[in-house]
Amino acid sequence: MxxxxxxxxxxxxxxxxxxxxxxxxxxxxxxxxxxxxxxxxxxxxxxxxxxxxxxxxxxxxxxxxxxxxxxxxxxxxxxxxxxxxxxxxxxxxxxxxxxxxxxxxxxxxxxxxxxxxxxxxxxxxxxxxxxxxxxxxxxxxxxxxxxxxxxxxxxxxxxxxxxxxxxxxxxRCKYLPRRLVPASCEGIVTTRTGKKRTIEEAGIGDVDEDWDSDSELEPPVKKRARLDKIVRNxxxxxxxxxxxxxxxxxxxxxxxxxxxxxxxxxxxxxxxxxxxxxxxxxxxxxxxxxxxxxxxxxCDRLHAGFDPRLQARASEAAPKPNAGRMGPVDSVIGSYFEYDKPASTPEESENTIPPMTCFKVTGVIRRPDALFGRGTAVYRVVRRLSSGSFSDAPSVLKLSWPLERFPPENEILAHLKSALPKKSFAYLPGLFFSVTFTPDELNLPWKNLSDRNHGGRVLRGLASPYYNKLWEAGSIENFKKAWLDCLEFHYLAFKIGEVLHRDLSENNLMVLQCPDGTVNGILNDWDMAEFVDATVNGVAVTDHHIGTPAFMAFDLLYGAAKVHYFRHDLESFFYILVWAAFHYNMEARTKDEVPHEQVAKWLGTKEDIVASKRQLMEDNDVVDHVKEEWKGVLEEWIKPLRALLSNAKHDGTGDKVGGVEGYDDSTYGGRLSFTRFVGAIKVKPRTWGIFDFKAEKQAEKGADMARMREEMARLAQDSDSD
Structure with a gap:
């Protein structure tokens, strides 16, 4: 038909x-x-x-x-x-x-x-x-x-x-459509033209779009499997x-x-x-x-779809959005974003806050790369001071289209600051500006066509200081410090703040270079975070599968999980660590341009990623190919964590399928918790003046004893049958 x-x-x-x-x-x-x-x-x-x-x-x-x-x-x-x-x-x-x-x-x-x-x-x-x-x-x-x-x-x-x-x-505006499936096992992602693709070009660093389930769209594996056929259309x-x-x-x-x-x-x-x-x-x-x-x-500039808040020149007073016949800016770099709203905090060197907020764009960190999802754009900017001059300190302006039902990132951060000890704020991004626009406020052209438009999304803008990437930490020890800071703060936010991040990736764990030469880890990008549902000890998985596929937990990626648990984010921390060991050159503060053949399929289809991660857990040879400077981390952290995750997943799944009484799926039956995770790498977690971890250790001991009793009962039953 x-x-x-x-x-x-x-x-x-x-x-x-x-x-x-x-x-x-x-x-x-x-x-x-x-x-x-x-x-x-x-x-x-x-x-x-x-x-x-x-x-x-x-x-x-x-x-x-x-x-x-x-x-x-x-x-x-x-x-x-x-x-x-x-x-x-x-x-x-x-x-x-x-x-x-x-x-x-x-x-x-x-x-x-x-x-x-x-x-x-x-x-x-x-x-x-x-x-x-x-x-x-x-x-x-x-x-x-x-x-x-x-x-x-x-x-x-x-x-x-x-x-x-x-x-x-x-x-020169040439276009090469993205190929998501690695064409070989050589660690190269290719386009249909045969051009080699780097990790950044393949999108591993910036994939943060929502995945819609097949209630509205086909699963990602079906979409991507047809890619070669489609590009010829x-x-x-x-x-x-x-x-x-x-x-x-x-x-x-x-x-x-x-x-x-x-x-x-x-x-x-x-x-x-x-x-x-x-x-x-x-x-x-x-x-x-x-x-x-x-x-x-x-058709004027507004009806042609251009953001009227992006100006070629900074306004002297209140911003005057350009919506008329005048054409758009030639380049976003060197142009200005202006908002008729003050920042929440002044520049560090100032005591006053300008009544309007103006950012000069000095670089592009990320551009939107698809027509479905959040359409995130990230710009390196400097903010205008009360004097009219611009700050020397770089900042970041992020514009995205999240679902309106998700709590705004600024509200999540405000909640965490109200719930957590003040000394933990050093590991949160220093958000100083936020703004939200609805489709009505933006006067989007299709808003009047029906009452169901734009997928329930809003435009949100957020600005914070500029932070370095994980691979720019400067040394293995600095990387480990930043990674641990983010891990421990993540647990604090979950346990005390009752917030689950849900979108951990190599680009959401940031590094703040301190004046004394040390670093702090900054857990960034909370726009996909949600409050924990105490009844399930996690966040229910909806039609929108949230996360960066390369770093998503196995059963979330596969679609088997109905609840996003804390342990899923622990698994993401592990994948970030493995990815770093294959690609980061810490002394040079760079990362390799192409993915390593052992993990190249993390850039592929859902099936590719699942198969590659399964191989990672089952094949001891995979992790042996990490960079030489990461061999110490391999022995001290990666191998113990891999064993912990593999055993917890295997044994926990067995308990779940077997209907073991009292089984807690949120921790694989007590096998994968924060204390187990840090214990595997022999790290004593900070207490923040709150935790003594006695309850966690008692629960783990109880789970171990229950499994021991069950095993003894099984052995006794086998003996009687003989």
Whole structure:
């Protein structure tokens, strides 16, 4: 049975999509076109010149379509302006195409969208940056137009083909879609072009998106298994280019057209949402194309999806969001984020707090790399002082789209500070600014289309001091100190604060360099944390599987766990330790660019990761390949922890399956607890002036005695049967 346009998107995006929307309604809500003017355009008697149509018809390739298309659309837009009695020479969008550059340049630029609408012209033979693209136009040369079949592969194209998460500001906007499955056992992740991928490019450092269960979407293993097939789909580039536009700057959505020979489909893609107007054939209905061209031309910066709080220049007084015809910033680096809200604490060198908060962007730490999930962007910034100058101390601004139902990170941190001893605050991020925007406050274009939009997500901004990565700790001893600080604070937050972090990764364990040369570990990124449910001693696992796959606990990754327990986060600490031993060069303060062959599959599908972690637990040879400088950590920490985890998982699962009375799944029957974990590495945990660990040790002793009695009873029963 042929799937309809609406059926396809309903399955792919669930409730967060709108298909076959009336064209005028689309233009009004998405591009801000006055509905009265739109209706006038639809009623105009417009024609396309036969010569242009003939040239378009005879075009023998996609690039050959560009010239005729540009000619007929420019004339059509001029006709509309004349009919509306508007100046024909009014500022118009500039349509850039691959025809505008030399053949050699075109070849090297093959992954860019066929056509893009720009705010202003650019010099001949120069490439437009993704940051300033206003609209995308994807053209397909197809004598038999397929129309809405573009969306038959939309999900895979848009959700799971992700961009290289580069930190440099791009000038040449080439795109290589991410391949998540290592192509060999050589420790290399490759793209479909055969280009070798580094760890950072493969996304291991920054994967923090929610995993939706198959209640709305297919499980990740199915999505990724089809990746090679999907990237060959002729319409995938629409979504890939949308990701590039969203990643190049601070942008909420991007819109454009799919022109499949004669068939036109207007669309808008944002994080977690897609809206599509009904398709039409422009040769038989030029008034609809005229409406689209006029609306796209009149579309201002806000309706084009650009964040109005990102400015090219800092405001003198209150921020003035740029939502007008003026184009976006050319580069996010060197630009300014401005918020009409003061910070919560002053800069260390100051006693006053400016009434508005302004950040100058000095670098990009992370860009959004997919169209589904939190869409996290992280910028290195400096904050403006009361004097108007900018601080010398670097900070970090994080923008993301978490589910609104999750407690805001600033509230989690405030709760922990109210519940925990003051001396523990040194291991929390020093958050000094937070802000939340709802879709209504952002005036997102699809908010009026129905009461179910944007997946229940909100935009949250958080700022804190800049901290170093784990591999920048400077020495093995500093790494161990930072790792232990985070481990012990994590237990304190769980036991006393009743909060479970749930998203531990190598990028969430940070390092603060102290003036005396020592380091503190900073447990960062609490935006996925939740309060512990005392009835289950953990957090119930919902449709959204939270965590970074490479560091997720085995049974959470596999989908067997119904509750996220503290022991799952202990397992994540272990995987972070193992990953570090394979990749970190502590004296050089660097990490290897490509994943080691022994753990390369941690970057792969769910099945790959599960198989690799199972091998890690069962094969003694795996961990023997760690770096030479980590051999001491291997013997003192990694091997004892591996034995603890492996035995606890094996024996605990046996007790659970066997229905052992009093079995506590939250600790594998007392086998995997905080005290067991630190005991395995012979570390005496700090008490924080609170713990004596007597209750924990008594519980562990009781569990050991119960198992001993059960074993003795079994042996006695076996003896009697003999």
């Amino acid at each position: 042929v799937r309809t346009f609406a059926d396809t998107l309903t399955q792919e995006f669930g409730l967060h999509q709108h298909t076959d929307l009336d064209l005028l309604t689309f233009a009004n809500n998405i591009w801000g076109l006055d509905a009265t003017i739109g209706q006038r355009i639809l009623e105009m008697d417009l024609t396309l010149e036969s010569a242009d149509l003939d040239r378009y018809e005879k075009a023998n390739s996609q690039v050959a379509l560009h010239g005729p298309y540009k000619a007929l659309t420019e004339k059509l837009l001029s006709d509309v302006l004349r009919n509306l009695q508007e100046p024909v020479d009014t500022p118009k969008d500039v349509i850039w195409s691959q025809e505008d550059i030399s053949p050699t340049e075109t070849e090297s630029y093959e992954h860019v969208s066929n056509l893009v609408h720009l705010w202003t012209p650019i010099p001949t033979n120069e490439h437009p940056d993704w940051a300033v693209v206003k609209h995308l136009v994807e053209m397909k040369h197809n004598k038999k137009p397929t129309g809405p079949s573009f969306f038959k592969h939309f999900k895979a194209s848009s959700l799971y083909l992700q961009r290289d998460n580069q930190t440099a500001e791009p000038r 002729r319409y995938a580039q629409v979504a890939l280019n949308a990701v590039e536009c969203l990643a190049a700057t601070s942008r909420f959505h991007v819109s454009g057209l799919l022109v499949d020979q004669w068939n036109v489909t207007p669309w808008v893609i944002g994080l977690n949402d897609v809206v599509c107007a009904s398709s039409f054939c422009f040769d038989s209905d030029p008034a609809k194309l005229a409406l689209v061209l006029y609306a796209m031309n009149k």
